[in-house]
Amino acid sequence: MNLERSFAETSAPAKIILFGEHFVVYNKPAILASVTKRIKVGVHLNNSKTINIKSDFGIQGSYKDSNFKLIKGGNDSQTILYPLYASARSVLSERHQIVGLDIVVNSEFPYGIGLGSSAASCVATVAAVDSLFHKPDKQYVCDKAIKSERLIHNSSSGADCYISTFGGLMYYKKNEGFNKIYNKKDLSLIIGNTGIRHSTGVLVASVKKFKDKNSSLFNSLSHHAEIICRDAFTAITKGDEKKLGKLMIENHTLLQHIGVSHDKIDYLVNLCIENGALGAKLTGAGGGGIMIALVPQEQKLNIISTIEKNGCKCIAAEIDFDGLISY
Secondary structure, three states, X not given: OOOOOOEEEEEEEEEEEEEOOOHHHHOOOEEEEEEEEEEEEEEEEEOOOOEEEEEXXXXXXXXXXXXXXXXXXXXXXXXXHHHHHHHHHHHHHHOOOOOEEEEEEEEOOOOOOOOOHHHHHHHHHHHHHHHOOOOOOHHHHHHHHHHHHOOOOOOOOXXXXXXXXXXXXXXXXXXXXXXXXXXXXXXXXXXEEOOOOOOXXXXXXXXXXXXXXXXXXXXXXXXXXXXXXXXXXXXXXXXOHHHHHHHHHHHHHHHHHOOOOOHHHHHHHHHHHHOOOOEEEXXXXXXXXXXXXXXXXXXXXXXXXXXXXXXXXXXXXXXXOOOOEEO
């Protein structure tokens, strides 16, 4: 396929898990949403036949014939950049092109806190490189991005890439795939960042250990998590925010039971509820990372201010319905 452009730019949104994290591994449902914070990727052709990647995460590297040269960043830089290189190489190989690229990544949210930065980066990179040839197809982009993201998270279900590509709200079950949720009301959300780094793999393993030692209790908690997800689906479609908030609190309690919350997360969840949030919970793997709260629009700035006064960063977010955007 022939090149049609020498420059392309795309962006893909962050994601949150509204309900069902961890239990989804054991074929229980989860509800995911893309939110209005984005990663933007620009791709320029260059004459050097190297693939240079620069990210505002503070890292920069160059690949030539699969050999990596670190220009800026720490020990984990190659781990972060390699899936983006693989995304670009995969598209170029399929289009039968050997060209050099300068890839620039800019993000509106931090890396590695549970907002799906690796998935959004892969989605936007695949789409940007493919845009050099034609208008990218979202399903093609999603499939390629999932393969690249699995270089970081080898057991990834692909859910993060899917929601980042297609946007909106999705009800997901491992053996059944995705069902779009049509919400009656916009959800007014805030995202609080504890600043505590975590390992998704370690937390997933700890849940398995809990399950193996407490099989009867875990089965009961899993069943409860499934009921919560189903009720949340209904609450979203009906626009019942009060019910949705209560379900978020219930879901957080289940996550506390299986040992994936953290004192700082619990503190922020309680702080939000005490200051008028309809509901709050951890989102993602837990063990630190981030929490989300459903808040009345008129209380949003006050709750953000309260969280920040307690030494944590906080951002406002809405549901993103665009998914992948090509400019």
